[in-house]
Amino acid sequence: MPVPSSPPASALFLREDEVRHGVELLFFGYTRLTKSIDDQLAKQGLGRAHHRALYFIARNPDLTVSQLLRALAITKQSLGRVLTELQRRGLIETRSGETDRRQKLLRLTPPGASLEAELFDALRTRLSQAYRRAGQDSVTGFWRVLEGLVPDADRTLLAELGNERRPG
Amino acid sequence: MPVPSSPPASALFLREDEVRHGVELLFFGYTRLTKSIDDQLAKQGLGRAHHRALYFIARNPDLTVSQLLRALAITKQSLGRVLTELQRRGLIETRSGETDRRQKLLRLTPPGASLEAELFDALRTRLSQAYRRAGQDSVTGFWRVLEGLVPDADRTLLAELGNERRPG
């Protein structure tokens, strides 16, 4: 192993700055993207927690409560409050599972879908602009790094939620 | 490192799935990375807000309060509580600015630096692993996309905070 005093092969030496830069970009990117829809949410009297639930239900119709719990990584109580409120407003609807009737399958109602679409539009505008600026190769790298950042247990879930495309 | 040949960008970037995938990765990546140090923080009786302050002060010694406010994008009140607590514990120290004596320059004390380093270690382990898995080209893309995602106003600040390298 070469001594750390070799300037050109400075992978180890540069590691901290590279990592810190990534931490900062993640922080700024995530928080600013998140904040960008706060006003819209506030107009509806909803919070970020409601949006996160709406988002995942929109993305994956007939999601179960336990899947959503795993995705959001919060407690049943916290999620329960949010889902109750969304249902009370008629933004989501539920029905019991076919194979397992204990399960509750979550879906957006038309008004819920409409609201989610409106919120997503703001996200799409910002993120697709960032994609365009960076170019496609960069987008692939963006995905690869983030995929590697997600713990194995969650990566399975992520694949389920994002890629589950049922025939018909 | 060979880069796979890319289909035309225009069509790809307008696709909803591509954007949703990015939103999900950003959500999972950020929340899971953040959660990964919660236990360490809890042991100290500190929260995420304390860590964010420690982090930016560590990264940029003699940061002013207003710079930190802009970075964290929270109110004076919220930050005030956190800074007071960190100072009470002897993790940060302040002195007044040289050119503008109204400013308060923030620095970590040795114990503060030690704690921050310990917390950063966990972040580095995870993020550098993700970097390694993805490869250097992907890391560059990761950065480019995220840089494009940060609003112009904040990008200036980001550059200040991340790149300010003083001689000596």
Next chain:
DNA sequence: AATCAAGGTCAACATGCCTGTCCCATCTTC
């Protein structure tokens, strides 16, 4: 002298999360 900016401080409040405990309905397994 007047004004503005940096920072601090107060009260009062909202959100969103937590732990812990208990409950019911339904599946699975023996």
Next chain:
DNA sequence: GAAGATGGGACAGGCATGTTGACCTTGATT
């Protein structure tokens, strides 16, 4: 069929983190 596991819900109580708005001091700018 009984026992246990699982999916979901509900209560109490608490904590961390954020908000708005008002008001103050100190110091820089003009």
